Amino acid sequence: xxxxxxxxxxxxxxxxxxxxxxxxxxxxxxxxxxxxxxxxxxxxxxxxxxxxxxxxxxxxxxxxxxxxxxxxxxxxxxxxxxxxxxxxxxxxxxxxxxxxxxxxxxxxxxxxxxxxxxxxxxxxxxxxxxxxxxxxxxxxxxxxxxxxxxxxxxxxxxxxxxxxxxxxxxxxxxxxxxxxxxxxxxxxxxxxxxxxxxx
Amino acid sequence: xxxxxxxxxxxxxxxxxxxxxxxxxxxxxxxxxxxxxxxxxxxxxxxxxxxxxxxxxxxxxxxxxxxxxxxxxxxxxxxxxxxxxxxxxxxxxxxxxxxxxxxxxxxxxxxxxxxxxxxxxxxxxxxxxxxxxxxxxxxxxxxxxxxxxxxxxxxxxxxxxxxxxxxxxxxxxxxxxxxxxxxxxxxxxxxxxxxxxxxxxxxxxxxxxxxxxxxxxxxxxxxxxxxxxxxxxxxxxxxxxxxxxxxxxxxxxxxxxxxxxxxxxxxxxxxxxxxxxxxxxxxxxxxxxxxxxxxxxxxxxxxxxxxxxxxxxxxxxxxxxxxxxxxxxxxxxxxxxxxxxxxxxxxxxxxxxxxxxxxxxxxxxxxxxxxxxxxxxxxxxxxxxxxxxxxxxxxxxxxxxxxxxxxxxxxxxxxxxxxxxxxxxxxxxxxxxxxxxxxxxxxxxxxxxxxxxxxxxxxxxxxxxxxxxxxxxxxxxxxxxxxxxxxxxxxxxxxxxxxxxxxxxxxxxxxxxxxxxx
Numbered sequence: 001x002x003x004x005x006x007x008x009x010x011x012x013x014x015x016x017x018x019x020x021x022x023x024x025x026x027x028x029x030x031x032x033x034x035x036x037x038x039x040x041x042x043x044x045x046x047x048x049x050x051x052x053x054x055x056x057x058x059x060x061x062x063x064x065x066x067x068x069x070x071x072x073x074x075x076x077x078x079x080x081x082x083x084x085x086x087x088x089x090x091x092x093x094x095x096x097x098x099x100x101x102x103x104x105x106x107x108x109x110x111x112x113x114x115x116x117x118x119x120x121x122x123x124x125x126x127x128x129x130x131x132x133x134x135x136x137x138x139x140x141x142x143x144x145x146x147x148x149x150x151x152x153x154x155x156x157x158x159x160x161x162x163x164x165x166x167x168x169x170x171x172x173x174x175x176x177x178x179x180x181x182x183x184x185x186x187x188x189x190x191x192x193x194x195x196x197x198x199x
Numbered sequence: 200x201x202x203x204x205x206x207x208x209x210x211x212x213x214x215x216x217x218x219x220x221x222x223x224x225x226x227x228x229x230x231x232x233x234x235x236x237x238x239x240x241x242x243x244x245x246x247x248x249x250x251x252x253x254x255x256x257x258x259x260x261x262x263x264x265x266x267x268x269x270x271x272x273x274x275x276x277x278x279x280x281x282x283x284x285x286x287x288x289x290x291x292x293x294x295x296x297x298x299x300x301x302x303x304x305x306x307x308x309x310x311x312x313x314x315x316x317x318x319x320x321x322x323x324x325x326x327x328x329x330x331x332x333x334x335x336x337x338x339x340x341x342x343x344x345x346x347x348x349x350x351x352x353x354x355x356x357x358x359x360x361x362x363x364x365x366x367x368x369x370x371x372x373x374x375x376x377x378x379x380x381x382x383x384x385x386x387x388x389x390x391x392x393x394x395x396x397x398x399x400x401x402x403x404x405x406x407x408x409x410x411x412x413x414x415x416x417x418x419x420x421x422x423x424x425x426x427x428x429x430x431x432x433x434x435x436x437x438x439x440x441x442x443x444x445x446x447x448x449x450x451x452x453x454x455x456x457x458x459x460x461x462x463x464x465x466x467x468x469x470x471x472x473x474x475x476x477x478x479x480x481x482x483x484x485x486x487x488x489x490x491x492x493x494x495x496x497x498x499x500x501x502x503x504x505x506x507x508x509x510x511x512x513x514x515x516x517x518x519x520x521x522x523x524x525x526x527x528x529x530x531x532x533x534x535x536x537x538x539x540x541x542x543x544x545x546x547x548x549x550x551x552x553x554x555x556x557x558x559x560x561x562x563x564x565x566x567x568x569x570x571x572x573x574x575x576x577x578x579x580x581x582x583x584x585x586x587x588x589x590x591x592x593x594x595x596x597x598x599x600x601x602x603x604x605x606x607x608x609x610x611x612x613x614x615x616x617x618x619x620x621x622x623x624x625x626x627x628x629x630x631x632x633x634x635x636x637x638x639x640x641x642x643x644x645x646x647x648x649x650x651x652x653x654x655x656x657x658x659x660x661x662x663x664x665x666x667x668x669x670x671x672x673x674x675x676x677x678x679x680x681x682x683x684x685x686x687x688x689x690x691x692x693x694x695x696x697x698x699x700x701x702x703x704x705x706x707x708x709x710x711x712x713x714x715x716x717x
Contacts, residue, residue, distance in 0.1 A: 052609050
């Protein structure tokens with residue numbers, strides 16, 4: 001019985017993820033620039049910042065306003081934006097998001113960590129860099145496909161583990177499925193902020 | 200060893216942390232942030248009127264609610280501002296003084312709150328409980344979120360120490376089983392309700408939770424609990440009644456996230472409103488909000504900075520992990536309850552997320568970060584990885600100094616217009632030129648609602664210029680050269696007969712106001 005319930009929920013999660021992926025593919029041409037790292041404006045930004053440093057010792061100006069600091073901050077900001085609820089919550093169904101959080105929790109909680117688990121964990125952390133840096137070289141279709149492959153797989157692992165360890169875990173999942181369908185039916189997934197839509 | 204050391208020196212450490220916190224909150228106030236913003240000047244003027252005439256700007260005698268800009272404000276800030284104006288005179292520092300004091304007091308109360316709460320930690324922790332209180336206080340002392348709101352006159356800053364004191368007294372009452380402490384707790388909670396609008400729902404909810412815990416767990420105090428509950432209800436009754444009046448609902452109507460669906464059918468509301476609420480609620484936990492940009496309002500944080508510094512992120516994750524792992528622990532449950540409850544009332548409002556309305560979130564988040572920090576440091580020090588430890592401390596220090604550099608050097612320039620930079624100088628120059636002119640008029644673009652407040656406060660009601668629309672023309676019967684027209688933003692080269700200009704801070708010399716002789 002438990003196995004059947006687990007299989008059922010894995011199937012539901014997978015189907016929901018495929019449905020949302022299809023939804024994105026049908027509506028979206030590419031992600032907005034806010035998710036892409038572009039160093040083009042750093043020089044202008046630095047000029048603006050140093051222009052406000054009237055009377056500040058040159059050493060301090062150079063210490064705080066240089067391409068290394070501003071470039072690093074730009075990458076960090078874009079990386080954090082990628083993990084924004086409003087982004088991942090729109091791009092990826094939160095039922096899957098729950099699976100990912102569950103996978104993360106059990107990964108940290110387990111005393112023995114296998115090599116493939118570490119690989120998946122690193123892939124997960126590194127994945128946004130594909131979007132951040134390779135947006136001009138890798139087509140949107142491949143980028144979003146890769147995203148769903150990595151995130152989808154981890155989410156299924158997390159849900160499987162969650163159901164195997166939590167006796168009443170399926171009740172939480174039923175609530176999440178219901179809220180997701182509700183959400184999916186009436187929100188526009190913040191399209192305007194996230195992606196360029198087809199005309 | 201560490202345990203003993205901290206036990207003996209904890210008050211010395213606490214003193215040093217409070218000293219650092221006080222310095223960070225007092226240094227260059229009121230020059231940074233520059234000028235009183237619209238709500239501060241409203242509180243300042245009302246405080247001054249209460250002090251000198253016993254009425255508010257609308258003539259109401261010692262009111263409990265202050266009408267301002269089409270809504271009603273809570274009374275605590277205005278009355279405390281009246282007190283500090285009596286002490287320091289009509290200055291920007293006087294207006295900000297109550298928030299400064301409350302910001303520093305918050306640190307002290309926070310320390311004792313965490314120390315007392317730590318005693319509820321049931322799991323074995325790798326560090327002494329006092330070090331959690333000290334580390335949490337240190338992190339709060341250098342928290343950009345708390346520093347930002349402690350340096351200017353925000354109602355929320357006044358409310359925070361009262362709320363924390365309410366929690367602290369209730370914990371002490373629970374431990375010592377003394378009704379008197381519960382009375383103090385409920386008084387503090389009631390005062391919180393009268394300090395900031397966002398607590399109008401949160402305070403009664405907190406009271407219900409505390410009362411329920413006492414009724415279930417401290418049955419021997421039942422008589423005291425009932426008496427205190429009645430006392431609390433009497434104290435907050437005016438606020439509750441006011442909340443459900445038309446005037447009380449105005450604030451909610453102005454900021455409601457559901458206004459767009461006000462006229463919709465019930466079914467449409469049932470379908471849409473929970474999703475709007477859920478969206479808003481989740482936005483308070485978004486990394487973009489917490490670390491990248493905050494709520495985007497220039498008064499609430501610097502441009503390009505979130506309310507939390509980046510260095511806190513890894514410790515937040517570690518802290519959350521340890522907290523979730525031991526979620527049944529009473530300590531962790533209280534912190535989680537606070538963290539997840541705060542955005543509930545804020546999520547019903549727009550804009551969401553909102554750094555000010557969720558200021559209380561800084562408390563549980565700081566404790567979780569401190570917990571994660573101590574956990575990591577313990578592992579590093581036990582493993583004798585001193586270099587990594589020093590590297591982390593160096594990174595934290597660098598980010599903090601980077602923040603301070605932007606705060607003191609760039610913020611007053613970039614965000615001067617979000618504050619009230621320029622108004623004090625404008626009023627001073629008007630006073631200077633006043634004897635030369637028969638008529639003084641001010642362009643409404645300088646703030647139709649706030650111009651009379653700035654003139655009223657800075658001149659002590661001695662100068663009340665006429666506010667006019669930009670399309671205003673001088674009446675024909677006014678003699679030439681007798682009118683001083685104060686205009687907004689215009690370049691002095693464009694306007695003939697300009698006699699003076701007020702500039703915003705910065706080398707660009709952006710014009711705030713020009714003085715024209717008509």
